[in-house]
Amino acid sequence: MSVLEMPGAGGPDVAEDSLARPRRAVDRVLAGNAWLVFAFLYLPIVVLIVYSFNDNQRVGIWTEASLRWYGEMFGNARVMDALRNSILVAIVSTAVATVLGTAAGLSMERYRYRGQRAFDGLLYLPVIIPDITMAVMLLLFFVQTFDLIFLATGIQFSRGLGTIMLAHVSFNISFVALVVRARLAGLDGALEEAAADLYANRWQAFRRVTLPLIAPGVAGGALLALTLSLDDVVIAEFVSGAGSTTLPVYVFGALRRGVTPLINAVSVLMLVGSILLVLMSLAVSRGRESSGG
Amino acid sequence: MSDVSVARSGPSGATAPEGAERAAAVALHGVTKRFPGAGKAAEPVTAVDAIDLEIADGEFFSLLGPSGCGKTTTLRMIAGFEYPTAGSIRIFGEEVGLEPPNKRPVNTVFQSYALFPHMTVADNIAFGLQMQGVDRAETTRRVAEVIDLVQLQGREARRPKQLSGGQQQRVALARALVNHPKVLLLDEPLGALDLKLRQTMQVELKQLQERVGITFVYVTHDQEEALTMSDRIAVMDGGRLLQVGTPQAIYDRPRTRFVADFIGDTNLLTGTVVDASTARLGDGSPIRIETDRAEGSTVTVAIRPEQLGLRDPDHPRDPALDAVHGRVERLTFLGNATLYDVVADNDPTLRIRVRQGNAPGIEHFTAGDAVRVRWMPSSASALDD
Amino acid sequence: MSTTVPPPDVQPDFDTSPPVHGAGLERDAEKAASRRGFLVGLPSYAYLVAFFATPLLIVVVYSFASRSVRGATVLTDWNLRSYGRLTDSLVLTIAWRSLWIATLTTLVCLLIAYPFAYYLSTRPARIRAVLLVLVMIPFWSNFLVRTYAWRMLLGGDGPFTRLLEAVGIDGVQLLFTPTGVMVGLVYGYLPFMILPLYAALERLDHSLVEAARDLYASGWQAFWKVTWPLSRPGVIAGSILVFIPSFGAYVTPEILGGRGSTMLGSYIARQFIGSASDWPFGSALSVAILVVMMIAATAYFRAGGKNL
Ligand SMILES: Nc1ncnc2c1ncn2[C@@H]1O[C@H](COP(=O)(O)OP(=O)(O)OP(=O)(O)O)[C@@H](O)[C@H]1O
Ligand SMILES: [Mg+2]
Numbered sequence: 001m002s003v004l005e006m007p008g009a010g011g012p013d014v015a016e017d018s019l020a021r022p023r024r025a026v027d028r029v030l031a032g033n034a035w036l037v038f039a040f041l042y043l044p045i046v047v048l049i050v051y052s053f054n055d056n057q058r059v060g061i062w063t064e065a066s067l068r069w070y071g072e073m074f075g076n077a078r079v080m081d082a083l084r085n086s087i088l089v090a091i092v093s094t095a096v097a098t099v100l101g102t103a104a105g106l107s108m109e110r111y112r113y114r115g116q117r118a119f120d121g122l123l124y125l126p127v128i129i130p131d132i133t134m135a136v137m138l139l140l141f142f143v144q145t146f147d148l149i150f151l152a153t154g155i156q157f158s159r160g161l162g163t164i165m166l167a168h169v170s171f172n173i174s175f176v177a178l179v180v181r182a183r184l185a186g187l188d189g190a191l192e193e194a195a196a197d198l199y200a201n202r203w204q205a206f207r208r209v210t211l212p213l214i215a216p217g218v219a220g221g222a223l224l225a226l227t228l229s230l231d232d233v234v235i236a237e238f239v240s241g242a243g244s245t246t247l248p249v250y251v252f253g254a255l256r257r258g259v260t261p262l263i264n265a266v267s268v269l270m271l272v273g274s275i276l277l278v279l280m281s282l283a284v285s286r287g288r289e290s291s292g293g
Numbered sequence: 294m295s296d297v298s299v300a301r302s303g304p305s306g307a308t309a310p311e312g313a314e315r316a317a318a319v320a321l322h323g324v325t326k327r328f329p330g331a332g333k334a335a336e337p338v339t340a341v342d343a344i345d346l347e348i349a350d351g352e353f354f355s356l357l358g359p360s361g362c363g364k365t366t367t368l369r370m371i372a373g374f375e376y377p378t379a380g381s382i383r384i385f386g387e388e389v390g391l392e393p394p395n396k397r398p399v400n401t402v403f404q405s406y407a408l409f410p411h412m413t414v415a416d417n418i419a420f421g422l423q424m425q426g427v428d429r430a431e432t433t434r435r436v437a438e439v440i441d442l443v444q445l446q447g448r449e450a451r452r453p454k455q456l457s458g459g460q461q462q463r464v465a466l467a468r469a470l471v472n473h474p475k476v477l478l479l480d481e482p483l484g485a486l487d488l489k490l491r492q493t494m495q496v497e498l499k500q501l502q503e504r505v506g507i508t509f510v511y512v513t514h515d516q517e518e519a520l521t522m523s524d525r526i527a528v529m530d531g532g533r534l535l536q537v538g539t540p541q542a543i544y545d546r547p548r549t550r551f552v553a554d555f556i557g558d559t560n561l562l563t564g565t566v567v568d569a570s571t572a573r574l575g576d577g578s579p580i581r582i583e584t585d586r587a588e589g590s591t592v593t594v595a596i597r598p599e600q601l602g603l604r605d606p607d608h609p610r611d612p613a614l615d616a617v618h619g620r621v622e623r624l625t626f627l628g629n630a631t632l633y634d635v636v637a638d639n640d641p642t643l644r645i646r647v648r649q650g651n652a653p654g655i656e657h658f659t660a661g662d663a664v665r666v667r668w669m670p671s672s673a674s675a676l677d678d
Numbered sequence: 679m680s681t682t683v684p685p686p687d688v689q690p691d692f693d694t695s696p697p698v699h700g701a702g703l704e705r706d707a708e709k710a711a712s713r714r715g716f717l718v719g720l721p722s723y724a725y726l727v728a729f730f731a732t733p734l735l736i737v738v739v740y741s742f743a744s745r746s747v748r749g750a751t752v753l754t755d756w757n758l759r760s761y762g763r764l765t766d767s768l769v770l771t772i773a774w775r776s777l778w779i780a781t782l783t784t785l786v787c788l789l790i791a792y793p794f795a796y797y798l799s800t801r802p803a804r805i806r807a808v809l810l811v812l813v814m815i816p817f818w819s820n821f822l823v824r825t826y827a828w829r830m831l832l833g834g835d836g837p838f839t840r841l842l843e844a845v846g847i848d849g850v851q852l853l854f855t856p857t858g859v860m861v862g863l864v865y866g867y868l869p870f871m872i873l874p875l876y877a878a879l880e881r882l883d884h885s886l887v888e889a890a891r892d893l894y895a896s897g898w899q900a901f902w903k904v905t906w907p908l909s910r911p912g913v914i915a916g917s918i919l920v921f922i923p924s925f926g927a928y929v930t931p932e933i934l935g936g937r938g939s940t941m942l943g944s945y946i947a948r949q950f951i952g953s954a955s956d957w958p959f960g961s962a963l964s965v966a967i968l969v970v971m972m973i974a975a976t977a978y979f980r981a982g983g984k985n986l
Pocket of ligand 1 (some may be wrong): 328329339340358359360361362363364365366367513652
């Protein structure tokens with residue numbers, strides 16, 4: 001066992017005191033740094049939550065605790081609309097992206113065919129492309145396509161929730177595929193061969209063996225897609241139209257106009273949503289470990 | 294679905310051509326497998342090279358050879374996980390070379406067991422029957438039967454992870470046997486077990502095979518395992534079949550240097566052919582050996598160390614035995630026997646290893662002693678290469 | 679009878695017959711499998727071609743178009759003018775600022791994250807799992823909200839400023855400065871650095887360090903000669919994962935930056951939103967940033983990185 005794995009546990013190290021002592025000093029510095037990092041990561045979040053219960057009009061000045069801004073938030077039609085839009089977009093785009101991404105992951109990991117490398121590249125690009133570029137691309141695409149459709153048919157489409165959903169699917173496919181692929185790569189190929197050996201046809205082998213075993217990966221990918229969709233502000237801002245504001249777009253727009261305590265409450269709402277999703281994906285990944293592979 | 298039951302419906306006779314004698318359980322003819330090489334310009338790898346092989350019904354047949362010789366590839370082609378580049382694969386006379394695995398009347402026991410981790414032991418075993426559409430009552434009955442057979446009673450509800458290696462091995466076996474396959478394919482099924490368990494399982498597996506009477510095709514790189522369990526062995530190297538025969542024939546009459554060397558410990562002596570039944574070793578001593586090689590050509594002779602005996606050279610010679618004179622260079626005590634390394638007097642390149650039992654009454658020597666190494670002419674075999 | 683048996687097999691002389699398959703007959707089966715795999719992926723690929731590759735192409739096309747006086751895009755006059763403008767002094771200033779902010783952000787993240795990831799990777803497994811979860815929670819939390827939290831903290835009457843005033847430090851203005859933006863970027867992308875570093879260090883076999891110590895290396899030498907080189911892939915992966923989004927940042931400078939801290943991302947956005955829009959120029963900027971990003975990503979994959 002490594003000395004490093006037993007910080008401060010005097011036992012086996014005592015004999016090597018000369019070696020262990022400087023280690024402990026280093027260890028203490030490392031531990032101090034770790035606490036600072038955690039403080040750095042959490043302090044802003046904690047302050048935000050605390051101040052969302054502040055009664056004062058001005059964001060930074062604490063007067064007394066109240067739920068005033070939460071009340072205003074739930075009474076604010078625009079916030080509630082935006083919330084509903086966000087949830088709708090997230091659910092629809094996640095559902096579509098999960099199916100398509102899982103299929104893409106299977107196709108990449110379990111088969112060999114010509115042109116696969118090109119598709120592999122196409123699948124990776126949306127992951128690494130900056131948001132702003134993706135947003136610009138999709139904006140121009142929808143503008144141009146809708147113009148062409150109007151010229152050809154006289155029907156005028158406009159940007160709205162639909163375009164946001166299409167855009168979100170387009171980056172979420174890749175993230176789901178990444179997660180599913182990783183899961184598939186860790187799956188013993190002999191299991192699928194065993195299913196075929198035991199008279200399962202291809203569909204039965206997929207349904208009875210492959211799918212149950214990659215299910216945690218699929219669920220993990222879906223949760224990631226859900227998070228990314230709820231997180232997105234840049235792309236949604238570009239491809240949304242009037243009346244199709246999502247919650248992050250609303251917050252972003254409001255921030256441009258100035259900080260209000262209402263935003264604190266909305267932020268905490270979004271934070272709670274995110275954290276629920278993290279907890280869910282942790283539960284899923286725990287299931288992932290226990291269901292073997 | 295229906296194809297499965299059709300393919301599995303008839304007993305072996307149903308698809309065998311009438312009039313012919315009983316078809317071999319597995320017949321390979323000219324079976325070749327080439328894999329595309331790694332990288333673009335790479336040569337294809339010939340994993341299996343034009344193999345001809347017939348395995349009889351009810352046989353315990355082993356494919357034996359060093360790592361990478363193509364055993365697994367051969368087995369996978371019989372199972373249907375890999376399709377042959379050329380050749381014909383027949384199971385009881387029926388050509389299956391290009392059939393998918395689910396349409397072949399064979400089952401596989403995987404080296405890693407490949408038990409479905411999300412199913413219980415009982416569900417794992419029932420899987421094949423369910424896929425074939427066997428009704429529920431029948432499935433339950435057969436699962437119970439095979440669980441008895443492999444002595445896994447009481448473990449039906451467990452997950453594979455909750456079983457020991459040996460128990461997982463039995464589940465894998467039961468999962469295949471429950472389908473009553475015509476041929477059972479096993480790829481190093483005991484490879485993951487420790488030595489002790491492996492030895493017990495060897496005995497169990499052999500007894501099981503005799504009880505169910507199914508043809509076993511057994512892949513192993515462990516020569517001892519192959520020798521103790523098999524009715525016949527095929528020795529492979531570099532994708533080719535070198536020799537097929539009973540364990541005794543393979544051990545006593547290896548045909549090539551590789552087989553002689555790969556199986557057991559052996560002495561290879563080089564001689565010059567005098568006539569069809571005599572050769573002369575490098576030190577000039579004549580030996581009796583059956584060979585069809587031309588006079589004056591070299592012949593390699595293989596003799597197992599335990600076929601050799603040591604004698605004091607002052608003893609009168611036994612004319613029925615061939616012999617070489619030499620000096621003990623080193624001895625290694627093995628307990629039940631002693632290994633002697635002997636260097637021939639007239640030819641220091643000729644080194645012979647002798648394994649002599651330690652029973653009372655047997656003469657013993659120490660390093661430096663002059664000895665006569667002698668053997669029955671029938672225990673020496675001439676190699677093809 | 680089953681559909682599976684090709685006719686020649688029913689000949690009675692099966693025991694001695696020559697091979698029935700010609701060389702390469704397995705190819706049909708393999709081709710069928712390939713086709714199946716392609717079909718499984720086809721809907722996803724079609725989607726990505728329609729809603730990702732085509733938009734990408736349109737941006738490239740737009741970057742060669744021109745802008746009319748009234749701000750509309752003219753798709754008949756093709757030229758390289760927008761690319762020519764990439765060397766305007768304003769663009770260069772903004773690009774240079776983006777570059778150094780992104781570089782500094784990456785370095786600061788590395789400096790904080792390396793000892794942290796090292797500490798994490800040397801904890802007992804149980805504690806490690808818990809600490810990792812604590813890193814993941816902010817990582818998965820809404821980015822906009824996390825950036826907003828700093829706006830609050832750093833604001834003129836925010837808690838941070840008040841704290842500084844309380845200890846007697848006056849007039850420190852972080853909000854609306856490049857430093858403020860950098861704080862936000864470090865905060866936003868730190869987990870991107872921690873996780874690959876942790877993955878690399880956790881894989882590292884600590885007996886290697888002990889072997890080095892056994893071979894008379896000092897603690898520092900053991901680190902420098904063993905740990906650091908073996909964790910390099912993690913360093914590279916983390917650096918690129920932080921650098922790419924920082925370089926194209928839009929949200930963070932919008933919220934925490936001021937007039938003097940415009941970065942490329944916000945500059946591009948400005949070409950599409952608002953009255954001063956110029957789509958061809960914005961497209962050219964996007965293409966340029968894409969090229970930089972591709973170079974970085976290629977380096978990432980070269981370094982053996984695969985996933986996030
Ligand atoms: N899918 C494949 N692609 C390319 N080459 C392969 C493939 N499968 C096997 N080979 C090659 O074919 C040869 C035979 O492999 P095979 O697995 O049959 O050997 P083996 O006798 O089972 O060896 P072992 O005892 O190590 O299991 C090897 O050289 C191997 O590298
Ligand atoms: Mg093998």
